[in-house]
Amino acid sequence: MTVSFLACDIIIVKLRRLCYNTRVEAVSPQLQYVSRLWAHGLDNYADSQGRLAIFGGTMENSKISWTDNSWNPVTGCTQVSPGCDNCYAKRIAEQKRGPAFPKGFDITLRPHKLRDPLKWKEPKLIFVNSMSDLFHRDIPQDYLSQVWATMCQADWHTYQVLTKRAHRMAHLIKTLNLPTPPHIWLGVSAENQQMADSRIPPLLTIPAPVRFISAEPLLGPIDLTPYLSGLAWVIDGGESGSGRRPAEMDWFRSLRDQCDKSGVAYYHKQGNAHMSGRDVELDGVIRHAYPDTGGHAEAARRAVAQTETPKQFALAG
Ligand code: SF4
Numbered sequence: 580m581t582v583s584f585l586a587c588d589i590i591i592v593k594l595r596r597l598c599y600n601t602r603v604e605a606v607s608p609q610l611q612y613v614s615r616l617w618a619h620g621l622d623n624y625a626d627s628q629g630r631l632a633i634f635g636g637t638m639e640n641s642k643i644s645w646t647d648n649s650w651n652p653v654t655g656c657t658q659v660s661p662g663c664d665n666c667y668a669k670r671i672a673e674q675k676r677g678p679a680f681p682k683g684f685d686i687t688l689r690p691h692k693l694r695d696p697l698k699w700k701e702p703k704l705i706f707v708n709s710m711s712d713l714f715h716r717d718i719p720q721d722y723l724s725q726v727w728a729t730m731c732q733a734d735w736h737t738y739q740v741l742t743k744r745a746h747r748m749a750h751l752i753k754t755l756n757l758p759t760p761p762h763i764w765l766g767v768s769a770e771n772q773q774m775a776d777s778r779i780p781p782l783l784t785i786p787a788p789v790r791f792i793s794a795e796p797l798l799g800p801i802d803l804t805p806y807l808s809g810l811a812w813v814i815d816g817g818e819s820g821s822g823r824r825p826a827e828m829d830w831f832r833s834l835r836d837q838c839d840k841s842g843v844a845y846y847h848k849q850g851n852a853h854m855s856g857r858d859v860e861l862d863g864v865i866r867h868a869y870p871d872t873g874g875h876a877e878a879a880r881r882a883v884a885q886t887e888t889p890k891q892f893a894l895a896g
Pocket residue numbers: 656657658659660662663666667668669709710711712743
């Protein structure tokens with residue numbers, strides 16, 4: 580029984596990868612839609628930690644549509660702004676307090692995870708610290724340097740580093756002299772205009788080829804005009820789950836139009852659906868563009884497979 584479940588899972592994962600990698604713009608719009616929905620829907624095979632059982636827990640296959648895998652050398656955090664109010668990481672860590680999260684949502688260093696990307700031979704998009712914030716003040720600087728060393732060494736992957744501690748990120752990258760090559764994308768969360776105006780300026784002081792914004796959960800309209808020339812990618816999405824705060828669709832349309840006008844890659848993750856991963860179209864179109872970093876095959880393949888027109892994955896800025 581175990582063997583047949585394993586075989587079934589392997590087939591599903593292979594089919595899912597085929598859906599991601601196929602140049603779906605070459606087939607009919609209906610088939611594109613089914614292919615994409617199915618590819619995303621299969622993320623539901625992962626448990627609530629986003630972990631696929633077939634990999635024995637060594638590979639964390641993310642439910643988040645704009646990445647392949649999450650990597651958590653640290654877990655735990657503290658809330659800093661309205662975007663944290665319904666933090667999924669906090670909910671999961673507190674619910675699973677025990678063997679998986681002995682300290683719940685308190686900051687927990689996981690040194691046994693530090694070298695994991697070196698074991699993953701296939702290039703991946705990796706969301707760093709999906710269960711924490713890498714620039715939390717309680718994460719020691721020498722530990723941060725070790726995380727960075729792994730990212731630099733395992734350079735066949737593309738890393739998505741996203742923080743709400745933008746000032747600390749800018750300060751530490753400068754003072755610790757952390758490299759910012761094209762395969763390490765640096766981003767800040769901006770759920771409303773106030774957070775955008777506070778967090779994007781320090782991001783723009785970092786000389787990184789790929790700087791990005793995650794406007795999720797989107798809690799108000801955002802004018803990114805002053806910043807777009809320095810950005811390569813914008814993600815947005817509405818809040819899901821119980822207690823979600825619905826976004827107005829015009830807030831998404833505005834971000835889409837700002838990106839289109841500036842040539843910035845735009846990724847609309849979802850609207851206001853209760854369940855994460857649903858309601859992914861914006862005005863009837865799936866907008867899943869990625870920045871083109873030139874040398875990183877996995878990101879480029881995904882950009883081609885999931886983008887409705889080539890224009891939308893041109894690197895901006
Ligand atoms: S910064 Fe991120 S991980 Fe930390 S509490 Fe806020 S939403 Fe959660």
